[in-house]
Amino acid sequence: xxPRRFAWVEKVLKEITPKSSDFSxxxxxxxxxxxxxxxxxxxxxxVMKPYSYRIWEFIQEQMxxxxxxxxxxxAYFPLLIPEHLxxxxxxxxxxxxxxxxxVTMGGNEQLAERLAIRPTSETIIGAMYAxxxxxxxxxxxxxxxxxxxLRWEKATRPFLRTTEFLWQEGHTVHRTADEALAETLQQLxxxxxxxxxxxxxxxxxxxxxxxxxxxxxxxxxxxxxLMGDGRALQSATSHFLGQHFSKAFQIQYxxxxxxxxxxxxxxxxxxxxxIGAVIMVHGDDKGLRLPPKIAPIQVVIVPIGKGAxxxxxxxxxxxxEAQLANAFRVKLDDRDEFTPGYKFNDWEMRGVPLRVELGPxxxxxxxxxxxxxxxxxxxxxxxxxxxxxxxxxxxxIQSELFRQALEFRESHTMSVESYQEMAQNGxxxxxxxxxxxxxxxxxxxKAETGMTIRCLPFNEEPVTGHCIVCGQTSRxxxxxxxxx
Amino acid sequence: xxPRRFAWVEKVLKEITPKSSDFSxxxxxxxxxxxxxxxxxxxxxxVMKPYSYRIWEFIQEQMxxxxxxxxxxxAYFPLLIPEHLxxxxxxxxxxxxxxxxxVTMGGNEQLAERLAIRPTSETIIGAMYAxxxxxxxxxxxxxxxxxxxLRWEKATRPFLRTTEFLWQEGHTVHRTADEALAETLQQLxxxxxxxxxxxxxxxxxxxxxxxxxxxxxxxxxxxxxLMGDGRALQSATSHFLGQHFSKAFQIQYxxxxxxxxxxxxxxxxxxxxxIGAVIMVHGDDKGLRLPPKIAPIQVVIVPIGKGAxxxxxxxxxxxxEAQLANAFRVKLDDRDEFTPGYKFNDWEMRGVPLRVELGPxxxxxxxxxxxxxxxxxxxxxxxxxxxxxxxxxxxxIQSELFRQALEFRESHTMSVESYQEMAQNGxxxxxxxxxxxxxxxxxxxKAETGMTIRCLPFNEEPVTGHCIVCGQTSRxxxxxxxxx
Numbered sequence: 001x002x003p004r005r006f007a008w009v010e011k012v013l014k015e016i017t018p019k020s021s022d023f024s025x026x027x028x029x030x031x032x033x034x035x036x037x038x039x040x041x042x043x044x045x046x047v048m049k050p051y052s053y054r055i056w057e058f059i060q061e062q063m064x065x066x067x068x069x070x071x072x073x074x075a076y077f078p079l080l081i082p083e084h085l086x087x088x089x090x091x092x093x094x095x096x097x098x099x100x101x102x103v104t105m106g107g108n109e110q111l112a113e114r115l116a117i118r119p120t121s122e123t124i125i126g127a128m129y130a131x132x133x134x135x136x137x138x139x140x141x142x143x144x145x146x147x148x149x150l151r152w153e154k155a156t157r158p159f160l161r162t163t164e165f166l167w168q169e170g171h172t173v174h175r176t177a178d179e180a181l182a183e184t185l186q187q188l189x190x191x192x193x194x195x196x197x198x199x200x201x202x203x204x205x206x207x208x209x210x211x212x213x214x215x216x217x218x219x220x221x222x223x224x225x226l227m228g229d230g231r232a233l234q235s236a237t238s239h240f241l242g243q244h245f246s247k248a249f250q251i252q253y254x255x256x257x258x259x260x261x262x263x264x265x266x267x268x269x270x271x272x273x274x275i276g277a278v279i280m281v282h283g284d285d286k287g288l289r290l291p292p293k294i295a296p297i298q299v300v301i302v303p304i305g306k307g308a309x310x311x312x313x314x315x316x317x318x319x320x321e322a323q324l325a326n327a328f329r330v331k332l333d334d335r336d337e338f339t340p341g342y343k344f345n346d347w348e349m350r351g352v353p354l355r356v357e358l359g360p361x362x363x364x365x366x367x368x369x370x371x372x373x374x375x376x377x378x379x380x381x382x383x384x385x386x387x388x389x390x391x392x393x394x395x396x397i398q399s400e401l402f403r404q405a406l407e408f409r410e411s412h413t414m415s416v417e418s419y420q421e422m423a424q425n426g427x428x429x430x431x432x433x434x435x436x437x438x439x440x441x442x443x444x445x446k447a448e449t450g451m452t453i454r455c456l457p458f459n460e461e462p463v464t465g466h467c468i469v470c471g472q473t474s475r476x477x478x479x480x481x482x483x484x
Numbered sequence: 485x486x487p488r489r490f491a492w493v494e495k496v497l498k499e500i501t502p503k504s505s506d507f508s509x510x511x512x513x514x515x516x517x518x519x520x521x522x523x524x525x526x527x528x529x530x531v532m533k534p535y536s537y538r539i540w541e542f543i544q545e546q547m548x549x550x551x552x553x554x555x556x557x558x559a560y561f562p563l564l565i566p567e568h569l570x571x572x573x574x575x576x577x578x579x580x581x582x583x584x585x586x587v588t589m590g591g592n593e594q595l596a597e598r599l600a601i602r603p604t605s606e607t608i609i610g611a612m613y614a615x616x617x618x619x620x621x622x623x624x625x626x627x628x629x630x631x632x633x634l635r636w637e638k639a640t641r642p643f644l645r646t647t648e649f650l651w652q653e654g655h656t657v658h659r660t661a662d663e664a665l666a667e668t669l670q671q672l673x674x675x676x677x678x679x680x681x682x683x684x685x686x687x688x689x690x691x692x693x694x695x696x697x698x699x700x701x702x703x704x705x706x707x708x709x710l711m712g713d714g715r716a717l718q719s720a721t722s723h724f725l726g727q728h729f730s731k732a733f734q735i736q737y738x739x740x741x742x743x744x745x746x747x748x749x750x751x752x753x754x755x756x757x758x759i760g761a762v763i764m765v766h767g768d769d770k771g772l773r774l775p776p777k778i779a780p781i782q783v784v785i786v787p788i789g790k791g792a793x794x795x796x797x798x799x800x801x802x803x804x805e806a807q808l809a810n811a812f813r814v815k816l817d818d819r820d821e822f823t824p825g826y827k828f829n830d831w832e833m834r835g836v837p838l839r840v841e842l843g844p845x846x847x848x849x850x851x852x853x854x855x856x857x858x859x860x861x862x863x864x865x866x867x868x869x870x871x872x873x874x875x876x877x878x879x880x881i882q883s884e885l886f887r888q889a890l891e892f893r894e895s896h897t898m899s900v901e902s903y904q905e906m907a908q909n910g911x912x913x914x915x916x917x918x919x920x921x922x923x924x925x926x927x928x929x930k931a932e933t934g935m936t937i938r939c940l941p942f943n944e945e946p947v948t949g950h951c952i953v954c955g956q957t958s959r960x961x962x963x964x965x966x967x968x
Contacts, residue, residue: 038612040562041569042599047612050557050627057558073534074541078524079563079601079632079648080585085525101564102589103601106647107582107636115526117563117587117601128522128531137821143534148563148632152591163590164563337621 016349018285023229028158030279034288034350037158044156044163048272051350052159054296055275056166060146062198063168063270066190072142072170079148080115081124088123089248095215096120099151101163117150122216122241122267125171126249133263136175136255140183144170159276160233160484167271173251173263177242180264184240187268188221191236199274200291200402201225201281202409203235204430204479206455211439214267218242224454224479226409227280230428232454232481235277238268276484281405288351289373291401292394299330299390300347304340304359317358320368320386324356327387328394348373353397354390374400419445419468422480427451430481432460434474436467445469445480454479500833502769507713512642514763518772518834521642528640528647532756535834536643538780539759540650544630546682547652547754550674556626556654563632564599565608572607573732579699580604583635585647601634606700606725606751609655610733617657617747620739624667625657643760644717644968651755657735657747661726664748668724671752672705675720683758684775684886685709685765686893687719688914688963690939695923698751702726708938708963710893711764714912716938716965719761722752760968765889772835773857775885776878783814783874784831788824788843801842804852804870808840811871812878832857837881838874858884903929903952906964911935914965916944918958920951929953929964938963 016033017025031037036052039045048056064074080103087093096119103115118124129141146168156162170187174180188205195201203223213220217239225235245251246262255261282289292298301324303310303317314334321332331352333343340357347355357369368386371378374397381389412429416422422431427449435441435453445451460477467474500517501509515521520536523529532540548558564587571577580603587599602608613625630652640646654671658664672689679685687707697704701723709719729735730746739745766773776782785808787794787801798818805816815836817827824841831839841853852870855862858881865873896913900906906915911933919925919937929935944961951958 038615040608041611042562042564042566045562045564047562048560050559053559054557056560073538075534075537076532076540076650078526078529078531079634080526080529082526098591100591101587101599103585104588105586105598107584107638114589115585124524127525131522150563154591166560 016285016287019228019283020285026283026285027280030283030287030349031158036275036279036288039158042163044153046158046162048166051296052275055278055290055294056272058294059194059198059270059274060168062194063190064144064146066194067144067168067170070142070186070190072144072172075143075145076147077121077124077128077145079118081118081121083114083116085123085127086116089126089216089245091244092122092216092248096151099153101150101152118147119149119151120267120269121145121147121149121169122171122245123249126245126251126265129171129173129263130249130251133173133251133253136253139173139175139253139263140179141173142170142183143172144168157276157484159273159279161273165272167269169267169269172266173246174265175253175255175263177264180242180266181240184219184221184238184266184268187266188223188236188238191223191238191268191270195223195225195235195274195277196402198291198293199278200293200398200405201235201277202402202406204455204457206457206479208237208455209435209437209439209442209453209476209478211442212453212455214239216241216244218244222455224481225277225281226412226430226481227277227484228283228408229280230412230425230482232430232483233273233277233280234454234483235274236268236270239266241265241267282401283351286345287349289401290351290353292353292398295351295353296329297331297347297350297352298328298394299324299354299356300343300352301330301332301356301358302340302343302347303332303334304357309360313358313360313363316363320356320358320383324387324390328390344371354393372397374404415463416468417464417466418471419449419451419480422449422451427482430454430479432477432479433468434462434464434466435476435478436470436472437475438467438470438472441467441469450482451480452483454481454483500769500771503712503767504769510767510769511764514767514771514833515642520759520763520772523642526647528637530642530646532650535780536759539762539774539778540756542778543678543682543754543758544652546678547674548628548630550678551628551652551654554626554670554674556628556656559627559629560631561605561608561612561629563602565602565605567598567600569607569611570600573610573700573729575728576606576700576732580635583637585634585636602631603633603635604751604753605629605631605633605653606655606729607733610729610735610749613655613657613747614733614735617735617737620659620737623657623659623737623747624663626654626667627656628652628654641760641968643757643763645757649756651753653751653753656750657730658749659737659739659747661748664726664750665724668703668705668722668750668752671750672707672720672722675707675722675752675754679707679709679719679758679761680886682775682777683762684777684882684889685719685761686886686890688939688941690941690963692721692939693919693921693923693926693937693960693962695926696937696939698723700725700728702728706939708965709761709765710896710914710965711761711968712767712892713764714896714909714966716914716967717757717761717764718938718967719758720752720754723750725749725751766885767835770829771833773885774835774837776837776882779835779837780813781815781831781834781836782812782878783808783838783840784836785814785816785840785842786824786827786831787816787818788841793844797842797844797847800847804840804842804867808871808874812874828855838877856881858888899947900952901948901950902955903933903935903964906933906935911966914938914963916961916963917952918946918948918950919960919962920954920956921959922951922954925951925953934966935964936967938965938967
């Protein structure tokens with residue numbers, strides 16, 4: 001059969017806005033063309049198609065394994081939260097009230113109290129913990145939940161900010177503040193490990209300033225990544241909640257000394273937003289570039305050749321596929337209605353890390369051609385070396401994507417002594433600067449430039465001694481950026 | 485430290501209603517005492533605690549592996565469905581309208597159209613498929629979703645019927661009716677395999693009569709299990725939807741012959757209700773009995789001894805735990821505030837299949853005592869034989885639970901020639917009888933006795949030639965029971 005869809009399909013594939021000319025449009029183009037998402041009929045909702053959901057499954061697997069290894073168990077709490085419960089912690093409801101979707105009818109009846117679709121579950125989980133915890137022997141409680149949550153957002157963007165998203169939320173209770181804080185930081189480190197080692201996205205860890213904290217937290221710890229357009233993405237957060245929620249929900253335990261005490265709690269979350277980070281950090285003008293560890297397809301085999309030659313090539317490609325399938329996630333693209341050129345573009349768009357090309361000449365020489373998605377390099381490899389070469393290259397691609405992302409971040413990070421210097425780069429990139437600690441300065445900066453304090457990075461001290469906004473004595477070294 | 489909570493805790497543990505005297509109360513007692521669930525503050529909602537959620541994870545793992553092995557991919561569709569979409573397939577909305585929870589406010593605004601929380605996703609998925617499918621080359625579409633759904637139920641019961649529950653729902657589109665039907669039956673067989681081989685729950689497969697079909701289906705296939713009180717539980721269903729949804733949602737494809745045709749669809753689901761089946765089929769007056777393959781803890785080690793002796797025993801028990809942990813899910817219960825007797829009861833309540841008892845005398849003889857939860861049998865085993873004996877016993881327990889359940893079902897199944905005979909057993913158990921095929925008879929039977937047609941089992945033909953209700957010519961052999 002002739003490649004009848006060739007012409008217009010190639011055209012469609014090339015219709016991606018270049019990353020450099022309009023990053024925002026490029027992002028939307030790529031996620032549609034790479035078959036990651038579709039828009040649902042309701043504004044703000046998206047459908048995660050199999051190709052992106054598979055990435056989420058890999059992320060889940062890595063996170064979940066580490067949660068369990070550190071003593072956490074999964075559980076499931078209700079989707080709906082009665083309004084009075086949601087309102088029980090004052091700062092919390094203040095932070096979330098504008099974003100809540102409300103259920104007011106069940107069956108054909110008006111409900112006596114409206115129910116919130118969970119925007120996050122501290123309140124319903126807190127109410128349950130108060131009933132479960134009696135003694136110091138019941139602590140710590142280390143529970144995680146994989147769930148969907150809803151936040152009624154005005155401006156949405158697939159993966160990054162959607163009305164509904166998938167995430168995990170851990171909720172723990174401890175006997176002491178130290179333990180709760182240690183938990184908070186331990187979970188942040190788990191996130192760092194998965195995000196850097198699996199998603200190949202470098203992050204900067206630190207603590208949020210008061211104005212950027214989770215509603216109800218004593219301290220919010222965060223991992224901040226730099227996207228390809230120089231904007232920051234908060235990639236995962238872990239909250240030390242102190243006794244705010246235990247006091248609001250009466251989470252108390254009888255201590256060994258016979259006294260009734262409030263527990264210390266933490267919560268921590270990561271979401272499908274991470275898939276957005278992968279796209280925005282690694283993608284290029286040809287589409288996605290997926291790190292091998294989370295690529296649904298790690299190797300694609302494209303047979304080349306026509307007529308009778310083609311048959312032999314496809315048969316051999318099938319044998320190669322079977323051989324590679326023992327060690328890798330491999331796909332043979334033997335569709336006969338598309339040209340090899342179309343297929344190259346198609347799989348490049350989908351970010352498959354490695355392509356195996358096999359033509360009649362390769363067959364004769366018992367070799368294949370391997371093409372790297374990250375660098376575009378091609379090399380011929382003897383079939384006898386194929387499995388080990390593929391393994392080696394996938395490892396190399398994983399490292400190379402991280403290296404490139406880190407290099408991009410470093411070359412887009414500058415130190416400033418005054419916030420006016422940020423204008424030089426069109427406010428793109430990370431900026432490091434001293435801060436006096438006043439929210440007035442943070443607010444002023446945001447209003448004037450759109451820049452926010454992403455975090456106060458760990459282990460950094462003031463450098464210049466004066467705040468980049470007001471010039472007064474600085475207390476912190478802060479990381480600034482425009483953020484998603 | 486002395487076992488200070490001993491007295492009242494032992495009492496609490498014994499406060500389970502016997503299964504034989506009040507099955508319904510026994511069920512509720514067991515799930516609370518075994519730490520499976522808690523009631524949420526909103527009527528009809530439950531919290532799945534870690535112990536039951538872990539069972540769900542094992543079920544998910546087995547189902548998901550088989551779905552993927554048969555070519556399905558997971559995806560994620562929106563929680564909320566606009567009212568007009570939900571109403572697009574007539575029978576479907578008729579079946580579900582009374583059970584829907586409605587979102588009418590988002591943020592602080594009244595919505596122009598109210599949104600249903602999905603009771604099932606045929607409609608929203610159908611609307612998306614209509615956009616995704618163009619050509620016969622796009623078929624089959626084989627997608628599954630793991631999700632929460634809501635049905636506003638009046639009478640609820642943990643796991644069996646709750647307002648919110650977790651499930652998976654598969655939704656597929658095919659080129660021909662035969663393919664869609666083959667898919668429907670293939671998925672039913674996957675359910676059967678997991679339910680019988682992992683949950684050790686025997687099921688009867690068949691097709692639903694018209695009155696018991698899924699709203700919008702051409703045919704609903706089902707697996708029916710018999711619970712310990714003689715009532716049936718519909719354990720999983722698989723629906724051949726014909727072209728009902730493809731016509732309602734315009735799921736069309738251009739066939740190879742150039743004609744535009746409607747696809748043939750299927751949907752199939754299984755839920756956390758399966759955990760209820762495990763409890764009701766295997767549980768006894770001491771609590772749960774969990775099949776080893778899905779038991780969160782397969783082996784519990786209880787050290788016995790006091791004072792200095794105890795220390796040596798616990799140290800040795802830790803070594804055994806480490807050894808067993810390589811092959812099994814094992815837990816050492818070295819809590820010092822409880823007696824061994826309390827612990828025995830506690831783990832029996834939680835249904836742990838195998839208990840290892842280790843005392844000073846066992847230590848001296850380099851042996852342990854193994855106690856089976858299913859039969860109560862105890863045996864002494866040399867430590868050198870421990871791992872293989874445990875493996876052997878877990879396999880034996882898995883088989884024995886299935887055997888007992890099957891025996892119970894067979895001894896609670898009777899053939900009847902007239903429906904009045906069902907009264908003999910107080911309408912408990914499965915009844916096989918001929919049916920004329922008229923819904924009037926089915927309705928009459930239900931109204932008078934509460935018995936429903938659970939299914940028309942595969943490969944069974946009418947036996948007596950006359951309907952057990954009206955006495956007219958029978959067309960089917962049916963399975964009757966009162967059902968959850």
